Amino acid sequence: MVHTGACIAAIFGQGGSRRYGLTWRWLRYFKNDRDRRDLVTIGAGAGVSAAFRAPVGGVLFALESLSSWWRSALIWRSFFTTAVVAVVLRLFVELCGSGRCGLFGKGGLIMYDVSTLFEDLMTYHLKDIPIVVLIGVIGAVLGAFYNFLMMQVLRVYSVVNERGRAHKLLLAAAVSVLTSCCLFGMPWFAPCRPCPVAGPNGACGSLNKFRRFHCPPDHYNDLASLMLNINDDAIRNLYATGTNDVYHRGSMLAFFVASYALGVLSYGVVAPSGLFVPIILTGATYGRLVAMLLGRHSGLDHGLVAILGSASFLGGTLRMTVSVCVIIVELTNNLLLLPLVMLVLLISKTVADSFNASIYDLIVRLKGLPYLDGHAEPYMRQLSVGDVVVGPLRSFNGVEKVGHIMHVLRTTGHHAFPVIDEPPFATAPVLYGLVLRAHLLVLLRKREFLPAQERYPKEYSIAARFEAQDFDKRGSGKQDTVDGVELSPEEMEMYVDLHPFTNASPYTVVETMSLAKALILFREVGLRHLLVVPKRSPVVGILTRHDFMPEHILGLHPVLLGGKWKRLRWHKAAVAKYFRDLIVRLANCG
Template identity: 30%
Template sequence: GLFVGKEGPMIHSGAVVGAGLPQFQSISLRKIQFNFPYFRSDRDKRDFVSAGAAAGVAAAFGAPIGGTLFSLEEGSSFWNQGLTWKVLFCSMAATFTLNFFRSGIQFGSWGSFQLPGLLNFGEFKCSESDKKCHLWTAVDLGFFILMGIVGGLLGATFNCLNKRLAKYRMRNVHPKPKLVRVLESLLVALTTTVVVFVASMVLGECRQLSSTSHSGNGTLSLQSMSEDVNSSIKTFFCPNETYNDMATLFFNPQESAILQLFHQDGTFSPVTLSLFFLLYFLLSCWTYGISVPSGLFVPSLLCGAAFGRLVANLLKSYIGLDHIYSGTFALIGAAAFLGGVVRMTISLTVILIESTNEITYGLPIMITLMVAKWTGDFFNKGIYDIHVNLRGVPLLEWETEVEMDKLRASDIMEPNLTYVYPHTRIQSLVSILRTTVHHAFPVVTENRGNEREFMKGNQLISNNIKFKKSSILTRAGEQRKRSQSMKSYPSSELRNMCDEHITTEEPPEKEDLLQQMLERRYTPYPNLYPDQSPSEEWTMEERFRPLTFHGMVLRSQLVTLLVRGVCYSESQSSASQPRLSHAEMLEDYPRYPDIHDLDLTLLNPRMIVDVTPYMNPSPFAVSPNTHVSQVFNLFRTMGLRHLPVVNAVGEIVGIITRHNLTHEFLQARLRQHYQTI
């Protein structure tokens, strides 16, 4: 089969279950309804996803503590003390549930909870006849550090090659029909099969066994080894009482091959280990990223174990260090290569310790992983971070660099605001929602008094004119954008739903209602500037509108209000607008209706929506002079998605999202900052 691991799909499956469980509803089973009003927020959903990912790791390796640390180190961008206990409990439950069913199904002894996880690395123990053997000594730490350096270099090479392959797939494979992805997977599988057979037949060596006994299916057993290791030795066209070392590594499941490298008393020739490492390195790098559920832990462990076993053979054969234990070097090699690829330290150390049940390996594994991480970080990022960046996911780091404190919130914010008024016409709301993908919108009013002060030259008013004069979204520009987007709507789709009982003058049949509406230039505040209309000939001072900030309203809330017909007529008071309860607003969570699925024939663009009862009037906000590190910590600790930037007089001058805090974005803004100095 393909050189992939099972832990990746298990982590993904656990995260999917965690994301779907708190919803208590299904698209396929719509008739089954649960009135469960809890866990209905994005924060709760993130917590369940973190717990599900940790449960997947715990089930794969039998390492509940390692699964918890994995979720903390790699799977979460928001963490708190309460979440630690919840995730640990979930990981423990997953581990013991797996052990309960394995004890009954595989071993016929229900309730034997001492069984390991799906991946078992066996017991590391020197032979009683070898008095000079030690699992590891202080002298071996020097070799472990060197192996960590080499593992970091190999991991950086792996990540570089895989990144190039991923970019190639994004440009040439993913845009094409899905059949191309299937064909690519078949090509990788075919190539892997051919390479495995040819390498085993041509490059494999027939090694002599000290004592052998035949068993079925061309498999030999060593009496001096444990039964698990014995049953996985392959003859593969070799004479009797010999085995093919290359076939033993290639034709076994990856878990069995890892056990061979960890515990096999027989030898693998250095040439075989070198060729196996090279072929497995290239094929696993090519395989990771194709359209097949796959994990990277097990292939990296096997590839690194071959590297570690090769080092042990060279030290024994050419340097004469007979005291070393080959299994320890294989384990350290696996940790070095895996650490160089994924750049994990704490969680990977605990996972390997829990999988081997050998606490004495804690120090050498930790040292090796740290050296491998430092070496690899000198060249590129970990494989997970690389793919996260390629997908454009704004996953934040743990902290920003020290030099980023030279930037302020005004340097990284987005000044081109798309905003709504407290009382906004349906025409404007539909245009905004259809022409943007923002998750939330600031609710503002135009401060006419401050505008007059600005036109008089008074510097007391809004600072946003100082930050990005050329980038300010003017009311004229927004009006044009909204009007252009509305021109694509068929006029026959615009009909009244909210004021069915209000008599309105019917337009002539041949007259375009929408065009008439646009020509009259309706605005949410028709009496604000009754004698003026936005014009491109206006100066910056005339176009500029200081925006007083009142709160934030979510996209899902606006769409829900439109779907439910929450609006009122211009001739009526906003008190006549229907009111929705909190439960009604969250009724469609988490699959809120999409604006493009909205039936425009049920909407009257002249109607007005009062968003003030549904907006958040006191969201988290920062000053334009706030340091980037403080903004970053606020996002990390509070799990925010957007952060308004408000000046001293209560006017919004920009907004910050997670995309504005990614490492690449901050680096680009820092370069611009240096250029302007």
């Protein structure tokens, strides 16, 4: 649902789809970087609201894990959208509750409504806090290891997927066969259990969608009830209160191992498998298993521990705290869970951050996307922006030759270029502004050329020669390229006045500014380019997201790799060395 909401919003952000006839003139107002980014953020929050009936959780999810640039206007827009989703969803619930929706209202409309499972008062005491802390710590370790395994699997999948469509299909088929073997094979080894209360036709009347599988009447197979149900019903069964004796330890352990392994293996294939819900299901299974192992040492209901297990596993993998806490509270409709869920999330995130980054950050890095973290690395405070600027700098004169523009566009992939006025248009070289690559391509296609190196006359009107949609941001996969521009040799010798099409007030920083300060400015203002200016010459260079990435900085300054400014991580080699030294010291003391 998160991806669905984001995709729908992205379609509106690129002006609809001309291929399918889904476009309107008013959508052109959203074809810019800021509105498109806002729409995708709002759409993802709406998807969370639709999936979990959590409007506030949807807003916080978009704020905590999606948006790198947040402002007050985006808050109320996101909240308005998620509120509308919640109201419309409620209308469908009432409509389909009367049976007028047919199969559409059977089991799939409200995906994860488990609030009815918590009508009983669930109590906890101060003596249960150590158990909650233990759940958070173990969930953090399992979540960090889950992230590590998924990265290794995704690296292998990326190599396979690069070989073509046939290899992608074979990989998806292999994972599907493995999943089917686990789902239909493992329940045969689980024992049959008698129903607490017998229902009609030999079914278990007091249980929610439990499966008989190969069992006799008035019996059920607990492992089949988890594996052969959809994730919605499996989560409901695990979260249900008053079902402490429903599952066997062996069945719960088998389902945990299967869901843990299949969650790692199924993500990354061409078939969409999701990430959020499998993690919730695996965490709930882990919580139930911990409650069973503790037995009488814990007075907590197994359904409550399953919720805490989901929260700890979410905190250990996704590293989200506030949004997950609100989603769980809205999902269960039980405010009594708030203190325990908050404690578990804080512990799991803190412990897991010592091992690796969140699964979202790791996937983004694996794909090579220059996503900037919300904080600056410690070593960035020791560097200035001039230390990471690399050349050569490509810039244009205020009135530039067409042939030179074509040469620069063909030989570089830069998306923006500084415009510098030089004599005779200025007494000394001075920075005029920043021009975008897309705007240069528009000028070349329109052939707004001058025969000599001079500026446009005063009566020149941009509005008379261009329309607003000429400079709109193109949709995904529809970027203009210089290969489509064909000019004659005579046109290549002509000139273009870039002044009317240049952003004359770009963001600039001096080359002595701290790199950490520049990162904060770059991210919080939502920039794509940042000009670096010295005290004398017009421009030193231009910063993009790639220049703030740790890989780029450490590649330019490898001495920082062994410095004290690296973030604390518990690497395997460091942990092993620590324990070896500890054993040696203990042996010497003995």
